[in-house]
Amino acid sequence: MPxxxxxxxxxxxxxxxxxxxxxxxxxxxxxxxGAGWLVTVWVADAQAQERGESVEARIHLGDDGxxxxxxxxVEEGQGPRTELAMAAAEELxxxxxxxRVVLGDTARTPDDWITAGSRTTPQIVPAVRRxxxxxRGWLSGGKRLIENPRLREPSEWTxxxxxxxxxxxxxxxxxxxxYPSDIALDGMLYGAVLRPPAYGAKLEAVDLEAAxxxxxxxxxxxxxxxxxxxxxxxxxxxxxxxxxxxxxxxGGQKHNHTELFDHLRSTAKEKxxxxxxxxxxxxFRTAYIQHAPMxxxxxVAEWKDGRLTVWTGTSNPFGVRTDxxxxxxxRETDVRVIVPDFGGGFGGKHTGxxxxxxxxxxxxxxxxxxxxxxxxxxxxxxxxxxxxLIDAEAVLEGGRIRAWQFTNYNSGAAGxxxxxxxxxxxxxxxxxDSPLRPxxxxxxxxxxxxxxxxxxxEELAAAxxxxxxxxxLAHLExxxxxxxxxxACQRFGWRxxxxxxxxxxxxxxxxxxTEKNSVVAACVEVEVDPKARTVRLVEIVEAFECGAxxxxxxxxxxxxxxxxxxxxxxxxxxxxxxxxxVTNARFSQYRVPRxxxxxxxxxxxxxxxxxxPSAGAGETPIIALxxxxxxxxxxxxxxxxxxxxxxx
Amino acid sequence: xxxxxxxLNGEPRQVDTFDAxxxxxxxxxxxxxxxxxxxxxxxxxxxxxxxxxxxxxLSCITPVRAAAGRRITTIEGLAKDGRLHPVQQAFAxxxxxxxxxxxxxxxxxxxxxxxxxxxxxxxxxLQALNGSLCRCNGYPRIVAxxxxxxxxxxxxxxxxxxxxxxx
Numbered sequence: 001m002p003x004x005x006x007x008x009x010x011x012x013x014x015x016x017x018x019x020x021x022x023x024x025x026x027x028x029x030x031x032x033x034g035a036g037w038l039v040t041v042w043v044a045d046a047q048a049q050e051r052g053e054s055v056e057a058r059i060h061l062g063d064d065g066x067x068x069x070x071x072x073x074v075e076e077g078q079g080p081r082t083e084l085a086m087a088a089a090e091e092l093x094x095x096x097x098x099x100r101v102v103l104g105d106t107a108r109t110p111d112d113w114i115t116a117g118s119r120t121t122p123q124i125v126p127a128v129r130r131x132x133x134x135x136r137g138w139l140s141g142g143k144r145l146i147e148n149p150r151l152r153e154p155s156e157w158t159x160x161x162x163x164x165x166x167x168x169x170x171x172x173x174x175x176x177x178x179y180p181s182d183i184a185l186d187g188m189l190y191g192a193v194l195r196p197p198a199y200g201a202k203l204e205a206v207d208l209e210a211a212x213x214x215x216x217x218x219x220x221x222x223x224x225x226x227x228x229x230x231x232x233x234x235x236x237x238x239x240x241x242x243x244x245x246x247x248x249x250x251g252g253q254k255h256n257h258t259e260l261f262d263h264l265r266s267t268a269k270e271k272x273x274x275x276x277x278x279x280x281x282x283x284f285r286t287a288y289i290q291h292a293p294m295x296x297x298x299x300v301a302e303w304k305d306g307r308l309t310v311w312t313g314t315s316n317p318f319g320v321r322t323d324x325x326x327x328x329x330x331r332e333t334d335v336r337v338i339v340p341d342f343g344g345g346f347g348g349k350h351t352g353x354x355x356x357x358x359x360x361x362x363x364x365x366x367x368x369x370x371x372x373x374x375x376x377x378x379x380x381x382x383x384x385x386x387x388x389l390i391d392a393e394a395v396l397e398g399g400r401i402r403a404w405q406f407t408n409y410n411s412g413a414a415g416x417x418x419x420x421x422x423x424x425x426x427x428x429x430x431x432x433d434s435p436l437r438p439x440x441x442x443x444x445x446x447x448x449x450x451x452x453x454x455x456x457x458e459e460l461a462a463a464x465x466x467x468x469x470x471x472x473l474a475h476l477e478x479x480x481x482x483x484x485x486x487x488a489c490q491r492f493g494w495r496x497x498x499x500x501x502x503x504x505x506x507x508x509x510x511x512x513x514t515e516k517n518s519v520v521a522a523c524v525e526v527e528v529d530p531k532a533r534t535v536r537l538v539e540i541v542e543a544f545e546c547g548a549x550x551x552x553x554x555x556x557x558x559x560x561x562x563x564x565x566x567x568x569x570x571x572x573x574x575x576x577x578x579x580x581x582v583t584n585a586r587f588s589q590y591r592v593p594r595x596x597x598x599x600x601x602x603x604x605x606x607x608x609x610x611x612x613p614s615a616g617a618g619e620t621p622i623i624a625l626x627x628x629x630x631x632x633x634x635x636x637x638x639x640x641x642x643x644x645x646x647x648x
Numbered sequence: 649x650x651x652x653x654x655x656l657n658g659e660p661r662q663v664d665t666f667d668a669x670x671x672x673x674x675x676x677x678x679x680x681x682x683x684x685x686x687x688x689x690x691x692x693x694x695x696x697x698x699x700x701x702x703x704x705x706l707s708c709i710t711p712v713r714a715a716a717g718r719r720i721t722t723i724e725g726l727a728k729d730g731r732l733h734p735v736q737q738a739f740a741x742x743x744x745x746x747x748x749x750x751x752x753x754x755x756x757x758x759x760x761x762x763x764x765x766x767x768x769x770x771x772x773x774l775q776a777l778n779g780s781l782c783r784c785n786g787y788p789r790i791v792a793x794x795x796x797x798x799x800x801x802x803x804x805x806x807x808x809x810x811x812x813x814x815x
Contacts, residue, residue: 077747077784165743172748173736175683175723179749182682190677232677234669294687294695294749294783343685343749344783375688553743557789561746564785587692587781595774595787602788 036062039138041131055123056110057131059088061139067092067099069128072112073120074104074315075168075341076293076349078618079554080120082167086551087125090152090159091132096167104317104339114316114350116440118516118616125550125614126151154548154610161610163553168341180313180342181298185368188300189217189229191361192240193371194247195381196224198580199436201252206243214242218365229361229369253580255435261285264389264410267433275393275405275426282459284390284452286411286644287574288436290382292592295343296373297382301358303366307334312355313342320352327356328363346565347440348382379585383439384575386411388448389432392456395424399464401475408449410434415446415515415623418453420475436577442562443619446515447569447626451644454511454627459640468510468631469494478514480545480609484521485512487605488543492523502635505530506538509631513623517615518546522563522624526632535633535646537567537597537625543605544621547612555617559604562621568593569644570626652716656681657725663712671715672696672707675722683723683752693781697753698722704760723752726759734804735759738797739790746784754780758794762801768794 041057058070069088075081085099092099102108104115112124133149154161171177194206203224211219216228216239228243230236255263274281299312308330314320317337325332337355354371362369373381388411395403403424408416413429429445441447461471469489476482489495489510497508505528512521522542528535544559572591576584584590630641639648653662656679663678675681675698687695689708696708699721726733732740735758745751754777761768761776768776773794782790 077745079746165740166745166748168748169740169743169745170732172745172751173723173732173739173755174727175681175752177748178682179685181686182676184677184680184682232665232669233673234666292783294693294747294781295685342747344747346783372686375690557743557746557786560788561785564787565783567785586690587688588690592781592783593785593787594781595778595791598774598787598791 036060039131039135041127041134055112055127057124057127058110059128059131059135061135065098067094067135069099069101070109071101071103071124071128072106072109072318073115073124074317074339076115076313076315076345077343078558079166079551080115080124081341082164082554083121083125083551084128085167086159086164087128088132090157091129092136096159096164101167103341105336106317106321106338107336111318114319116315116347116350118518118619121550121614121616122517160550161548161552164551165553178340179295179298180300180311180340181295181370181372183300183311183340183370185300185302188368188370189231189361189365190233190236191227191229191358191369191371192233192236193357193377194226194240194244195377196252197249198252198254200580201249204248204250205246206248207246208243210246211239211243214239218361219243220361220364222360225357225360227357227361229365233372253435255580256578257576260387260435261389263435264387264432268409269431272391272405272407272428272430275395275403277395277403278393278405279396280456280460280463281391281393282456282642284388284392284448284455284642286388286448286451286569288384288387289569289573290379290384290575290590291344291346291348291441292378292587292590293344293346293348296375296378297349297354298370298372299352299354299358300368300370301355301362302368303362307336308359309336309338310355310359311338311340312352312358313345314339314349314352314355315345316350316352319350320355323352324355324359328359346442347444350440351383353381375587376585379575379590380582383437385441385447386434386436386438386445388445388452390448390452392452394456394460396460396463399466399474401460406449406453408445410438411448412445414444415449415513419478419481419514420457420472421477422475435580436575442565442622443515446513446623447566448644450511450513450515450623451626451630454513455630455640455642458509458627458631458634467498472512478519480519481512481514481521483607484519484543484545485510487607488521488523488541491543491603491605492541494523505636507632507634507636509628509633509635511624511627511631513620515620515623518544518617518620520544520620520624522628524625524628524632526629526636528633528636530637533648535571535629537599537629539599539601540625540628541603541605542621542624543607544617545607545609546615546617546620548610548614549606549608550614552606552608555606556604558617559606559621560602562619563602563625564593564597566622566625567597570629570646571597572645574645650713652712654715654717655719657721665712667711667713669712670708671698671705671710671712674712675707681722681724685749685752687750687781692779693750693753694757694779695750695753695781697756697780699756699760702760702763704757721756723756726755733759734800735762735797738793738800742789742793742796744786744789744793746786750780750782754782754790758797761794762798766802766805767798770795
């Protein structure tokens with residue numbers, strides 16, 4: 001198989017055997033593609049080369065004049081469908097309307113790995129552009145291959161770099177688009193899964209007949225998994241209730257959120273001695289929070305001739321395929337995972353729980369089964385952004401930070417390294433026993449780490465009697481961070497507003513950071529209610545730079561979405577649990593941002609660096625808000641919140 | 649099981665089912681109209697919004713029997729002869745969607761808002777839509793779309809009045 005920048009075009013004609021590695025889907029691919037040409041390009045990017053892998057990009061050139069791009073990435077609202085269409089159209093030299101994009105289907109798309117880490121833009125966009133450029137050269141050059149096609153320079157772009165809204169907008173506004181939870185098959189049953197009373201509880205006994213008497217068409221117990229399926233979800237719920245009434249459980253966790261941080265401290269895998277001669281020390285805490293995407297986990301599973309097809313909302317179609325193959329003792333080629341564009345993930349859908357549940361039920365029932373989690377299930381049984389306990393320590397001398405020690409317990413290493421120039425620094429992630437199920441999130445632990453680091457920088461700036469902006473700039477060599485910091489401050493009027501007295505209980509603050517090869521800075525104004533101990537975001541100016549902008553409209557939407565999603569974690573979001581059971585598993589109790597939380601003014605400043613490679617934009621813009629708001633609370637009332645959500 | 653009759657997107661329909669079933673599930677599972685979404689099951693997110701006799705109703709907490717004999721409009725019934733409703737057009741043109749799962753509910757809530765308040769202020773929009781959740785937090789674009797939809801509708805009304813006067 002050609003690797004590393006080699007091109008392999010295949011002539012595709014109906015009924016002619018293709019050179020394609022998904023053996024069992026050959027016919028389906030034909031039926032879908034029809035006649036035309038398929039150009040497959042292997043492109044190695046820097047990260048792929050480290051792993052000894054390359055990205056395979058496929059573009060089908062249909063005889064109907066339509067170009068189809070295939071990628072194993074998925075659309076969950078972050079915009080790859082439009083971005084990849086733009087990338088292909090740009091290099092093919094055709095209008096956007098002539099490009100279709102097929103995503104996340106293990107039988108039709110290359111394995112582009114999980115959709116995570118802001119990797120679609122740096123990993124897949126260049127691959128698609130090279131494939132498209134090769135295809136264009138090949139079509140115009142008498143079907144001759146050009147080994148290294150020239151990509152259009154940003155100055156030549158007519159589609160990339162310009163704002164485009166979603167190519168799939170019409171299907172969304174008319175309700176025609178089928179999300180995973182909307183998929184329906186003939187004869188399909190609706191499944192419901194029995195959940196334990198606490199994390200880790202074991203199922204001792206359950207009467208499946210109770211479910212069947214209550215109307216279930218199928219009921220099953222397999223170890224700790226027990227579930228039923230019925231003609232409607234109403235009947236499935238009734239049957240599940242009947243079954244649940246007969247269930248006996250044993251064991252299970254007893255953790256309470258009130259003891260969470262003591263527990264993390266006492267179970268830390270390593271004890272870090274205090275920084276020698278430290279002049280400053282602060283402990284920061286961030287709560288468990290949840291992604292709570294609008295669409296809960298959902299899957300439809302169908303077995304046919306020993307082969308399994310699952311439609312599900314996951315960021316990891318190929319990983320879920322592996323999970324299914326292992327769970328059911330199948331070859332991976334006998335499992336197909338199809339990911340329709342789904343209703344939000346934010347790092348919360350890297351797994352395939354509903355897929356496994358639906359597949360197990362479908363095998364038992366002998367019919368297709370849909371499992372769609374309830375909101376309560378999503379809150380209780382999906383995973384969480386892990387809680388963090390962070391020790392920040394420093395030696396401050398003569399207005400400069402001489403030494404720095406930063407320890408994150410439990411929540412992870414993302415964003416652990418300080419971008420500030422400090423001669424003596426040690427940063428460490430120390431795992432601990434996590435009472436709740438930990439998982440990914442937008443920028444993962446960088447939310448907690450950047451909050452603690454930037455909040456601590458504020459404390460040090462105050463101790464050094466320096467303006468927070470000057471103190472940062474004095475320690476900052478990274479020109480890209482300096483540029484966004486200065487852009488945000490200029491637009492916000494930082495220096496002028498620092499110089500004048502703020503209205504009572506009003507304060508301003510700023511913060512910056514870098515992650516995933518992009519940089520961000522925010523200036524905010526808040527209003528504090530000292531009696532209620534609540535805070536309101538009044539204004540934010542956030543500057544963001546992620547290299548050359550590919551689709552500025554979508555980037556702006558992602559930045560706005562990150563800011564406001566981040567606001568939830570600052571204001572209120574916190575998973576509470578008692579006796580190993582989440583106690584606020586509803587939107588009425590776990591209160592996420594709503595329209596009325598919108599600040600009076602929200603301004604996004606995008607810096608377009610056409611000289612730099614494009615980086616993803618769906619994560620990093622979330623990390624600046626929390627520390628900026630904490631700083632603004634101090635500015636308003638003179639106390640320093642050291643927790644998320646902000647408390648003092 | 650009882651039979652319930654209603655007018656659904658302009659067509660008379662009937663279903664034979666348990667009377668306590670949520671209208672949302674009857675629409676989605678029996679009538680294959682999946683535009684209304686499940687989001688919370690407790691009326692806290694409004695992704696399940698449909699219009700009953702023109703008023704927004706949370707179909708996840710509304711039993712099917714409550715819709716008997718009434719006119720239901722779902723997102724699928726909003727476009728006429730392939731032409732988007734002005735609110736749909738505004739949401740598409742203003743890019744007021746990320747994952748889009750909340751969009752049908754947002755659009756129907758907006759249709760109802762503009763029916764009562766053709767020129768809402770920003771504060772009125774925030775108030776009226778505060779019960780609708782978007783977890784992509786695309787709220788700024790949605791506010792822009794509502795303002796744009798109001799402008800489209802007002803200019804259409806004005807045009808109709810001009811045509812009317814000319815006749």
